[in-house]
Amino acid sequence: MNRAPAQATGKPVDRGAETIGYRGPTACAAAGITYRQLDYWARTGLVEPSVRPAYGSGTQRLYSFRDVVVLKIVKRLLDTGVSLQNIRTAVQHLASRELSDLAQMTLMSDGATVYECTSPDEVVDLLQGGQGVFGIAVGVVWRDVEAGLSQLHGERVDTGETLVGHNPHDELARRRNRAV
Numbered sequence: 001m002n003r004a005p006a007q008a009t010g011k012p013v014d015r016g017a018e019t020i021g022y023r024g025p026t027a028c029a030a031a032g033i034t035y036r037q038l039d040y041w042a043r044t045g046l047v048e049p050s051v052r053p054a055y056g057s058g059t060q061r062l063y064s065f066r067d068v069v070v071l072k073i074v075k076r077l078l079d080t081g082v083s084l085q086n087i088r089t090a091v092q093h094l095a096s097r098e099l100s101d102l103a104q105m106t107l108m109s110d111g112a113t114v115y116e117c118t119s120p121d122e123v124v125d126l127l128q129g130g131q132g133v134f135g136i137a138v139g140v141v142w143r144d145v146e147a148g149l150s151q152l153h154g155e156r157v158d159t160g161e162t163l164v165g166h167n168p169h170d171e172l173a174r175r176r177n178r179a180v
Contacts, residue, residue: 020154020163021051021062030148031071038071046084047071047091051157062155069102069138069145070094076136082109090114105138 028035041047042054042061047070051062063071070091077087090107093116097105106117110133115122117135154163 019157021049021064021157022068022149022152022154023060023062026149026152026154027063027068027071029152030068030145031075033071033075037075041071041074046088047074062157065145065149066099066102068149069142072141072145073107073136073138076141077107077109077114080109080134081111082114083112086112086114103139103142107136107138108133109135 022030024035024038028038031038042049047067049061049063050067051064052060054061073094074087074091077090078084082090086109093114094102104118108115108117155161156163
């Protein structure tokens with residue numbers, strides 16, 4: 001079996017493809033976390049914004065879609081009792097994978113170690129170990145985040161224009177766009 005703990009592979013990831021960023025409050029709403037968690041995770045390097053980091057007081061971090069998916073996965077792992085050390089390893093592994101690979105991935109954990117399972121056989125093998133495990137289908141998290149973000153505001157990275165979700169009557173977004 002090819003099951004191994006999730007770990008960084010050093011493979012480069014194309015981050016230049018991101019054209020939309022999400023501010024902290026939007027990322028929090030889509031990931032189901034508090035702003036305090038988001039800020040702490042960014043300051044400690046657990047999940048840093050890949051579109052635009054904060055540069056001192058008053059600047060806005062911008063998170064990519066991928067970042068928001070990872071934030072939601074971190075939340076789920078924390079909620080199930082996985083240690084922060086193992087979550088850091090899992091986050092590094094997720095960062096090393098191509099964006100298109102994430103939707104096909106299932107993360108499994110026995111509470112101590114986080115594994116990536118890429119086939120149903122690997123999931124069965126892990127379950128047959130006799131120990132309790134839980135799984136996170138990253139594709140499901142992906143769709144949840146996608147649905148959540150479709151209702152919220154994004155920001156074009158190149159122009160700073162606010163992109164309104166499915167609420168075209170949003171007065172605040174229209175005012176922001178006029179001011180830019």
